[in-house]
Amino acid sequence: MDKEKIRAGVVESLPLIREIQNETLRNQVIDAWTLALSENEYTSIEEMEGSGKPGGYTLGNQAQHILCVTRMALAMAEIISDTYQKDMQIDRDMLLAAGLCHDVGKPYEYHPTKRALWSAMPEKYGNPPLRHTLYGVYIAMTVGLPEEIVHVCGCHSPEGELVQRSLLATIIHHADKASWRIPGCYDRFRFDN
Ligand SMILES: [Fe+2]
Structure with missing residues (x-):
């Protein structure tokens, strides 16, 4: 499939991309997914099963996972800010x-x-040879995403235990974990016995 079709599909898979106000950042997010998919024999994000690693607990597809994590991250930041009247200076984009x-x-x-x-x-x-974190760093740097986003790609997972995670990476780390552990807990109790 040609790259323009893959690119159009990225926005269809992840409609939240349209909410990024900054045009440069929005295009870099689309560029990143287009590059990662086209370099690895994929044409859409949905083609990947929804799991934290191949062979792990599986739920839906990767596009659903990405949207679930992003929506939870936005909600967590908003609820914590509202509850404690704490402006954490989080840039929504x-x-x-x-x-x-x-x-x-x-x-x-x-x-x-x-x-x-x-x-x-x-x-x-x-x-x-590399987990998605390290390869994600390569993709993010290649398309020129800001250093803060490169850090999230590299350090949202256990790799981040070796550094001090930023506020953005901390929010994504917890949303990511919750997105697997909450439905995983339910499904294990329901189906594994
Ligand atoms: Fe994730």
Whole structure:
């Protein structure tokens, strides 16, 4: 599929992109997903199963996951600010971009054909060679996303335990965890016994 079709599909998959007011940032978010998908044999975000890592607990697809995390992040920031009357100086555009881009490296970690090679020869390649966090950093830097968003891509997951997470990365980290653990808890109690 040509890149323009993939690009148009990114906005269809993640309609919250349209809420980013800053045109440069909005285009960088679209560029990031277009690059990540097209470099890894994917044409849409929905083609990836919804899970934190391949083979993990699965719920819906990755586009639903990204939207769920972004919406929870916006809600958490708003509720905490309102409840405590605390202006945390959160830029809504940046929080949107952080949520929408946090897993932009997943098309690599979920690669449709390379995964079989990685699992067959981990002593040569590592399995995976890079997690989505590291690949996400590469994508975010390549398209020129701000350093704050690069940090979220790289540090929303356990990699962030080795540094001090920013406020944006902290919000996304908790929204991300909740998005798997809450339905995962329900589904395990319901179906695993
Ligand atoms: Fe995530």
